[in-house]
Amino acid sequence: MNICFIGTGYVGLVSGVLFSDFGNNVICVDNDKKKIENLKKGIIPIFEPTLDELVKRNYKSKRLHFTTDIHKAIKDSDIVFIAVGTPSAKDGVSADLKNVYAVAKVIAQNINKYKIIVIKSTVPVCTGDEVEKIIKKKNSISKFDVVSNPEFLREGEAIRDFRYPDRVVVGSNNLKKIRPALEKIYEPIIKKGAKFLTTTRRSSELIKYAANAFLATKITFINEIANLCEQVGSNVDDIASGIGTDARIGSRFLRAGPAYGGSCFPKDTKALTMIGNKFKTEMSVVTSVIKSNEKRKSLLADKILKILGNPKNKKVGFLGVTFKANTDDMRDTQCLKIFPKLLKKGVKISYYDPSGEKKELKRLSCKKNSNEILTNSDLVVIHTEWDEFRSLNFSKIKSKKLKIFDMRNLYQPNSFSNKNIVYYSIGRPFYEKKA
Numbered sequence: 001m002n003i004c005f006i007g008t009g010y011v012g013l014v015s016g017v018l019f020s021d022f023g024n025n026v027i028c029v030d031n032d033k034k035k036i037e038n039l040k041k042g043i044i045p046i047f048e049p050t051l052d053e054l055v056k057r058n059y060k061s062k063r064l065h066f067t068t069d070i071h072k073a074i075k076d077s078d079i080v081f082i083a084v085g086t087p088s089a090k091d092g093v094s095a096d097l098k099n100v101y102a103v104a105k106v107i108a109q110n111i112n113k114y115k116i117i118v119i120k121s122t123v124p125v126c127t128g129d130e131v132e133k134i135i136k137k138k139n140s141i142s143k144f145d146v147v148s149n150p151e152f153l154r155e156g157e158a159i160r161d162f163r164y165p166d167r168v169v170v171g172s173n174n175l176k177k178i179r180p181a182l183e184k185i186y187e188p189i190i191k192k193g194a195k196f197l198t199t200t201r202r203s204s205e206l207i208k209y210a211a212n213a214f215l216a217t218k219i220t221f222i223n224e225i226a227n228l229c230e231q232v233g234s235n236v237d238d239i240a241s242g243i244g245t246d247a248r249i250g251s252r253f254l255r256a257g258p259a260y261g262g263s264c265f266p267k268d269t270k271a272l273t274m275i276g277n278k279f280k281t282e283m284s285v286v287t288s289v290i291k292s293n294e295k296r297k298s299l300l301a302d303k304i305l306k307i308l309g310n311p312k313n314k315k316v317g318f319l320g321v322t323f324k325a326n327t328d329d330m331r332d333t334q335c336l337k338i339f340p341k342l343l344k345k346g347v348k349i350s351y352y353d354p355s356g357e358k359k360e361l362k363r364l365s366c367k368k369n370s371n372e373i374l375t376n377s378d379l380v381v382i383h384t385e386w387d388e389f390r391s392l393n394f395s396k397i398k399s400k401k402l403k404i405f406d407m408r409n410l411y412q413p414n415s416f417s418n419k420n421i422v423y424y425s426i427g428r429p430f431y432e433k434k435a
């Protein structure tokens with residue numbers, strides 16, 4: 001099958017590479033020339049475990065191509081995936097669809113034979129209708145179908161998630177016609193046990209927002225329970241196991257920590273409230289989740305200030321600054337909201353992140369490894385759950401007092417034999433007690 005992906009970011013690159021790995025001929029398109037030039041040289045624009053090896057292998061085998069020539073890529077393809085970004089618009093809440101509509105206009109100019117246009121970007125319900133209208137202005141409806149096929153992969157686990165998803169959702173108003181082609185390209189995944197769920201296009205669009213909003217709600221719920229645990233002396237990890245083992249609830253996304261962040265949950269929860277507004281339907285649960293999540297970042301900054309006592313000129317070292325482990329994505333990462341409050345109080349912040357130095361944090365000092373953070377800080381904040389932070393070398397700091405605020409509960413509060421360490425975590429007993 002000849003496939004093209006328009007938008008070679010986290011979703012477009014991962015999906016494109018894996019479809020080529022399944023034996024399809026895939027062209028990945030982007031309007032970022034530098035990105036495409038680098039990809040041709042084997043330079044991968046994102047940090048995603050095992051992605052570079054897959055890109056190199058499939059590019060070498062000539063099943064995977066990179067180009068900025070969107071016109072030719074569309075003409076040469078049977079299936080055209082739209083995987084461009086849909087960030088929050090200037091109003092800070094609704095989804096900005098200008099990339100999707102710009103691509104739809106280019107597709108409209110390049111329909112030279114029947115094509116399936118698949119919207120993989122996360123888009124508000126009815127966007128498929130708009131894309132169809134744009135393409136229909138220049139083409140007969142018999143020449144194309146617009147399908148919704150949202151993506152559920154998680155950064156840091158993207159390859160595994162794409163290969164072994166729980167389900168593939170395909171929404172179309174012409175299922176009979178498009179189903180064989182979509183089933184064919186997803187066959188290797190379906191064979192491994194993924195459900196192939198078909199629905200209308202609008203339902204499929206809404207499934208993606210409902211899924212993200214529900215997961216964000218779970219995280220926010222357990223974070224609020226963690227706040228309560230700190231007041232009543234309970235252990236949030238026990239609460240999470242106690243409720244998560246109930247099959248009706250499920251244990252995943254019940255880890256207390258910093259607020260949810262990243263490139264999807266914050267923007268998608270907000271966009272869902274705007275979809276509700278548009279269709280005059282109150283989304284009160286999601287609205288309060290967003291509010292609680294925003295408040296949490298300020299609450300965590302306050303906790304850091306409280307731990308420091310007098311914060312002026314105190315040195316705080318962050319271990320991890322991305323919103324989760326195994327990604328370099330800084331979009332809407334929690335610490336971006338925590339740092340300004342600390343800096344205002346005169347705190348000196350440094351950080352180390354295994355995915356490298358961050359252009360977003362130019363004003364802060366970037367350290368080369370966790371030992372540099374441990375030996376140069378009054379307080380160490382474990383912000384991201386990178387595996388290497390699970391076994392920090394505390395022997396280095398025998399001679400000095402060190403406070404640790406473990407926002408991911410990677411350690412057990414009573415596991416520190418070093419009496420110079422004061423350990424704080426999230427929603428657990430011994431909070432603010434010496435280990």
Ligand SMILES: NC(=O)c1ccc[n+]([C@@H]2O[C@H](COP(=O)([O-])OP(=O)(O)OC[C@H]3O[C@@H](n4cnc5c(N)ncnc54)[C@H](O)[C@@H]3O)[C@@H](O)[C@H]2O)c1
Pocket residue numbers: 006007008009010011012029030031032035083084085086099102103120121122123151152153154155263264
């Ligand atoms: N990142 C995730 O974990 C994730 C997971 C599921 C779904 N999604 C959704 O997938 C979509 C893409 O997300 P992403 O994280 O891959 O975004 P991204 O910003 O990493 O990548 C988008 C790419 O599209 C390119 N682009 C934008 N306009 C273009 C145009 N007119 N022509 C060609 N290329 C263009 C950009 O240069 C960029 O490389 C979004 O709607 C997002 O919500 C993302």
